[in-house]
């Protein structure tokens with residue numbers, strides 16, 4: 107059986123260019139850049155809570171880093187370094203090799219270096235800390251939304267939640283549609299370049315990990331503002347649009363977790379720049395509403411009539 111040290115050596119010690127000192131000593135040594143704030147965030151994935159025990163380890167490797175990168179994206183931070191605290195019930199070398207491949211695949215795609223961590227025995231738990239850099243005073247915070255801002259969302263809403271609903275047997279999808287939605291659930295692509303492009307454009311941003319209403323709700327409460335949302339504007343993939351009559355539709359699109367899209371607010375004067383950014387980055391960006399002074403979160407139907415969020419189970423968002 108391998109020692110903890112040889113496991114680290116074998117699976118988590120790939121080269122880290124540009125790092126003063128990476129894995130192997132008591133601490134990593136990192137050189138931060140002048141005039142930058144360090145953005146730091148930790149997210150854990152717990153077996154049985156965030157993923158199934160038999161989940162594909164390579165996808166878990168990708169996702170455990172991707173969800174953390176999504177937080178850096180939401181701050182407008184450039185990914186730099188990460189650490190991994192992993193707790194394993196047993197040493198399964200093929201599992202570890204696949205997990206490490208998935209993790210490094212995501213790390214290489216986003217230029218973030220694994221510089222340290224901790225390896226212990228225990229219930230399967232993957233905890234990553236990411237560090238990124240953002241120019242002083244340019245971070246995209248939750249408390250920056252202003253009355254009059256347009257509210258935008260990237261990508262499509264509800265794909266991951268519908269994938270999970272299908273896995274749980276709540277609906278039947280064709281094989282092709284299932285593969286497409288499952289990809290969004292298991293291998294989310296963090297919106298890192300969008301976050302960087304939104305520096306000095308967006309007033310506030312958050313990543314959608316708990317559902318649009320909950321996460322936009324955080325922007326509203328931190329910024330002490332309200333919002334009007336237009337139901338008909340909510341962006342969905344063709345697959346989810348075809349499910350509009352399904353009883354889970356509103357829950358998946360408005361409150362579904364795991365999409366890892368960005369929700370941000372920006373002055374209306376930047377709308378053209380944001381549309382140009384969508385073209386340039388090849389990412390769908392949709393204006394879904396506006397920030398207003400009062401009223402909590404109001405959802406309007408296609409005729410401009412308020413919709414009853416209480417009936418949808420979102421009574422805690424009604425002021």
Ligand code: ADP
Pocket residue numbers: 114118128129130131132133134189190191192220221222223224225
């Ligand atoms: P210590 O007992 O001094 O904390 P460890 O044996 O926990 O040292 O770790 C040895 C080195 O390996 C450290 O540099 C640590 O950051 C790194 N390390 C441990 N586990 C991991 C891991 N899962 N991924 C990356 N680096 C790790």
Ligand code: MG
Pocket residue numbers: 223224225
């Ligand atoms: Mg240690």
